[in-house]
Amino acid sequence: GENVEQHPSTLSVQEGDSAVIKCTYSDSASNYFPWYKQELGKGPQLIIDIRSNVGEKKDQRIAVTLNKTAKHFSLHITETQPEDSAVYFCAAKGNTPLVFGKGTRLSVIA
Amino acid sequence: KAGVTQTPRYLIKTRGQQVTLSCSPISGHRSVSWYQQTPGQGLQFLFEYFSETQRNKGNFPGRFSGRQFSNSRSEMNVSTLELGDSALYLCASSLQAEETQYFGPGTRLLVL
Numbered sequence: 001g002e003n004v005e006q007h008p009s010t011l012s013v014q015e016g017d018s019a020v021i022k023c024t025y026s027d028s029a030s031n032y033f034p035w036y037k038q039e040l041g042k043g044p045q046l047i048i049d050i051r052s053n054v055g056e057k058k059d060q061r062i063a064v065t066l067n068k069t070a071k072h073f074s075l076h077i078t079e080t081q082p083e084d085s086a087v088y089f090c091a092a093k094g095n096t097p098l099v100f101g102k103g104t105r106l107s108v109i110a
Numbered sequence: 111k112a113g114v115t116q117t118p119r120y121l122i123k124t125r126g127q128q129v130t131l132s133c134s135p136i137s138g139h140r141s142v143s144w145y146q147q148t149p150g151q152g153l154q155f156l157f158e159y160f161s162e163t164q165r166n167k168g169n170f171p172g173r174f175s176g177r178q179f180s181n182s183r184s185e186m187n188v189s190t191l192e193l194g195d196s197a198l199y200l201c202a203s204s205l206q207a208e209e210t211q212y213f214g215p216g217t218r219l220l221v222l
Binding site: 032034036041042043044045046049089091096097098099100101102103 | 114143152153155158166168200208210211212213214215216
């Protein structure tokens, strides 16, 4: 089955700096890769997703890149703000239900 | 449009009891998935329902069961609760079975 590895598990950045979170997946049949942000006491919130026919997608300060050959995808957050502090999860889906990475706790220091 | 709602939000049970959790999907969404979230195991898939039929089931014991009603609302049941069942149970809905999933706030279950 699918296995998703996510790094780093924790990340601290200064406000205004960029943050990058990386994930790798094992199943070459996976074709959908969403990213979720989870704040304390809340459910995961979809922030961006990408499908395998696209290499990069951007939405304001957030971008996701996908390298199908290497089976890895990354989340890039630019100009980080304190409200970006949360746990971020990557996930992959192909012929199986969504499989999630273990999460990255991002702290943005003002 | 209202988001996914889950009830109750918090629950305390004792070992051996059973529990039923409820999920109301976003209006118009026909697919509901359930996940268990724990600090050690992360987010793990429980099951997925579409049009009242279970499409997929995760690697959980038979004590975990679910169902979906004709209005797309879903319930999950855990019988003979164990301490290890303490977790945040999340429900996610999507328009169709293969579409983007939107999560509810979860039900936090504590088993004593």
